[in-house]
Amino acid sequence: MKQPKVNIEEELIAKHWRQFISFLVLSIFGLTTTLGILILEPDLNAIFERKEIDTTKRTFTASGEVEDDKVVDGIHLATGMPYDERFPIVKATCTACHSAKLVTQNRATRDGWKQMIDWMQKTQGLWELGGNEPIILDYLAEYYAPKKVGRRASLEGVEWYILELE
Numbered sequence: 750m751k752q753p754k755v756n757i758e759e760e761l762i763a764k765h766w767r768q769f770i771s772f773l774v775l776s777i778f779g780l781t782t783t784l785g786i787l788i789l790e791p792d793l794n795a796i797f798e799r800k801e802i803d804t805t806k807r808t809f810t811a812s813g814e815v816e817d818d819k820v821v822d823g824i825h826l827a828t829g830m831p832y833d834e835r836f837p838i839v840k841a842t843c844t845a846c847h848s849a850k851l852v853t854q855n856r857a858t859r860d861g862w863k864q865m866i867d868w869m870q871k872t873q874g875l876w877e878l879g880g881n882e883p884i885i886l887d888y889l890a891e892y893y894a895p896k897k898v899g900r901r902a903s904l905e906g907v908e909w910y911i912l913e914l915e
């Protein structure tokens with residue numbers, strides 16, 4: 750009766766191998782997961798808490814959300830405003846407190862824009878613009894000038910516009 754004894758020994762060896770391989774697979778799995786978490790941690794934080802995202806490249810959009818700075822066909826998508834060399838100053842100044850929508854839905858002459866800035870300085874805490882003021886006024890007067898000769902009188906003159914964002 751040699752045969753059964755050999756079989757039992759072989760089975761024992763096979764069992765130990767299976768245990769060893771299971772242990773190996775589990776260890777590798779555990780190690781990979783730990784390493785993965787360590788490596789991805791900052792990204793995971795950013796995804797789940799949105800804390801580490803670079804806020805300097807962000808701005809209030811017309812809808813009040815934040816988006817990356819992207820310019821397509823000369824239009825800064827997040828604000829819907831024309832992009833030129835004066836735009837960064839305008840954006841830094843005029844989207845600091847409120848949505849760009851407040852700016853873009855208005856139309857005025859250079860004088861009219863000056864009055865709005867004066868009003869914000871007197872009543873809303875807008876700071877002195879110094880040398881930036883003429884730059885901002887030129888920009889606004891160029892792109893947000895009154896469409897027609899007369900100022901709008903009734904609701905019919907309201908400028909509805911389509912947001913270019915999805």
Ligand code: HEC
Binds near residue numbers: 843844865869889
């Ligand atoms: C210090 C904060 C601040 C800054 C900076 C600022 N604004 Fe304002 N602005 C306000 C507040 C507050 C209101 C009123 C918002 C409201 O009524 O909801 C306002 C309202 C406006 C309005 C609407 C006025 C109206 O007739 O209803 C326009 C247009 C406007 N801002 C343009 C600008 C422009 C252009 C700039 C850049 C030169 C600018 N804002 C920068 C605070 C600011």
